[in-house]
Amino acid sequence: MKKLNSENIGLTERNPIKIVQFGEGNFLRAFVDYAFQELNDTVNFDAGIAVVQPIENGMVHLLNEQDGLYTLFMKGLSKGQEIQEKKLITNLVKGINPYKEYESYLALAKEEALAFIISNTTESGIAYDANDTLAMQPPNSYPAKVTALLYERFKHFKGDTTKGLTIIPCELINNNADTLKEIILKYCSDWQLEEAFASWILNSNCFHNTLVDRIVPGYPRAEIEAYNQQLDYSDNLIVTAETFFLWVIEGDETLKQKLPFDKTKLDVKIVADMQPYRTRKVRILNGAHTAMVPFSLLYGNETVKETVDNTFTGSFVHKAIFEEINETIAMDKNELDEFADEILDRFRNPFIKHNLSSIALNSISKFKVRVLPSLLGYVAKYGKIPTHLTFSLACLILFYKGTWKGKLLPVDDSSDITDAFAEIWKSSTTEEVVQKTLANVAFWDEDLTAVSGLQEALVHAIEEINSNGIEVGFENFSKQ
Numbered sequence: 001m002k003k004l005n006s007e008n009i010g011l012t013e014r015n016p017i018k019i020v021q022f023g024e025g026n027f028l029r030a031f032v033d034y035a036f037q038e039l040n041d042t043v044n045f046d047a048g049i050a051v052v053q054p055i056e057n058g059m060v061h062l063l064n065e066q067d068g069l070y071t072l073f074m075k076g077l078s079k080g081q082e083i084q085e086k087k088l089i090t091n092l093v094k095g096i097n098p099y100k101e102y103e104s105y106l107a108l109a110k111e112e113a114l115a116f117i118i119s120n121t122t123e124s125g126i127a128y129d130a131n132d133t134l135a136m137q138p139p140n141s142y143p144a145k146v147t148a149l150l151y152e153r154f155k156h157f158k159g160d161t162t163k164g165l166t167i168i169p170c171e172l173i174n175n176n177a178d179t180l181k182e183i184i185l186k187y188c189s190d191w192q193l194e195e196a197f198a199s200w201i202l203n204s205n206c207f208h209n210t211l212v213d214r215i216v217p218g219y220p221r222a223e224i225e226a227y228n229q230q231l232d233y234s235d236n237l238i239v240t241a242e243t244f245f246l247w248v249i250e251g252d253e254t255l256k257q258k259l260p261f262d263k264t265k266l267d268v269k270i271v272a273d274m275q276p277y278r279t280r281k282v283r284i285l286n287g288a289h290t291a292m293v294p295f296s297l298l299y300g301n302e303t304v305k306e307t308v309d310n311t312f313t314g315s316f317v318h319k320a321i322f323e324e325i326n327e328t329i330a331m332d333k334n335e336l337d338e339f340a341d342e343i344l345d346r347f348r349n350p351f352i353k354h355n356l357s358s359i360a361l362n363s364i365s366k367f368k369v370r371v372l373p374s375l376l377g378y379v380a381k382y383g384k385i386p387t388h389l390t391f392s393l394a395c396l397i398l399f400y401k402g403t404w405k406g407k408l409l410p411v412d413d414s415s416d417i418t419d420a421f422a423e424i425w426k427s428s429t430t431e432e433v434v435q436k437t438l439a440n441v442a443f444w445d446e447d448l449t450a451v452s453g454l455q456e457a458l459v460h461a462i463e464e465i466n467s468n469g470i471e472v473g474f475e476n477f478s479k480q
Contacts, residue, residue, distance in 0.1 A: 004233040006067040015048030022119035026218035030241035048093035060095030068092030075351030076243030102137040109152035120170040143183040164204030177207035213246035217354045248274045287370040291392040294399035299470040304354040308347045320388035328377030357410035394461035
């Protein structure tokens with residue numbers, strides 16, 4: 001079978017580079033790149049994408065081996081009807097590893113047609129690193145890399161106000177674009193760059209907060225032969241996703257003209273305020289995902305569908321959502337419950353094998369953003385800890401021990417997090433483990449030992465799990 005590349009499929013022309021994209025992972029390829037492919041196909045948007053590898057170890061070399069081409073398979077349920085689609089994505093023009101090709105990276109700033117910067121570098125990606133300097137090739141953090149790129153563009157086009165970019169980060173943190181802009185301006189100050197550049201950042205570039213929603217299991221390793229049989233070429237970068245798609249972007253009529261998604265079939269909402277959409281999605285969809293991962297892995301499940309289909313774990317997730325998470329969101333209860341029912345149907349998608357291990361990345365920062373607000377909101381509203389979310393936090397602490405019943409757990413986090421837990425788990429008692437975990441402000445941005453009853457409940461939960469396992473342990477814990 002022929003290899004997937006431009007020559008073998010007869011692709012002779014590529015789109016001009018209009019987008020610089022930080023991140024080459026499954027989500028961006030199944031969401032943003034797909035969205036711009038739809039724009040290209042529907043309204044001749046003519047946008048090529050240059051993909052920048054945001055960390056030293058990545059996969060742009062694999063993208064380049066296939067000339068940026070890959071196949072997206074989308075499967076799902078809609079009103080009881082099965083939907084299956086596949087699409088060849090052709091808009092990734094090149095991939096650049098700035099750790100090896102820094103000059104090529106900076107050269108992107110000089111692209112005449114460049115109009116957008118898109119990113120998804122995980123929740124921990126939009127962060128300030130005081131050690132970053134302009135002289136580094138490249139700087140460590142994503143915001144510092146963007147600052148260097150924008151500065152190169154500012155210099156090359158001599159501050160031309162028409163050469164500013166539309167910057168649309170997709171990281172799942174609140175006010176992601178505002179946060180990114182704030183850090184970029186801090187680097188302008190740190191690096192003592194001219195005031196005219198900071199003014200250009202503020203007045204000639206625009207930053208748009210976003211919300212993204214699509215479940216992307218990624219590469220279907222366990223079923224790859226079945227997918228290969230649907231293709232007449234060899235594709236090492238197949239990516240799978242559900243059919244559901246929602247992209248909410250804060251913007252005005254000007255952005256709607258720049259991004260005419262209204263002329264496509266995609267559900268892209270350009271709105272003045274995305275906060276109601278964000279709260280609902282992050283707390284219910286992402287919160288349920290994050291809360292279930294350590295709990296369900298310790299129980300013995302491997303996928304999201306297994307989790308919600310299982311009598312015990314499915315009931316746990318259902319009650320965590322409807323009785324705890326939804327109770328803390330200031331929106332219409334019926335609307336929240338309807339949305340939650342839709343989420344559970346998406347979790348049950350028979351076409352998607354969404355491995356729990358694949359969503360375990362950076363679980364501490366995810367729990368802080370997605371679940372902790374519901375836990376603390378419940379305490380504030382009812383004056384007691386929520387049973388299911390607290391038990392989930394206990395499972396999270398056990399998960400970061402790294403092993404369970406003699407087996408390695410798929411812990412995947414930054415070294416500062418894993419090193420901290422390695423020290424915490426050297427503690428001689430469960431009480432000490434819990435106290436050190438809750439008191440680590442670097443984990444939670446606050447000292448959680450101040451939450452009444454939480455420390456004692458977590459100790460109880462962990463001891464129950466260690467003694468009796470997840471199911472019996474939860475039953476005993478819930479009776480407290």
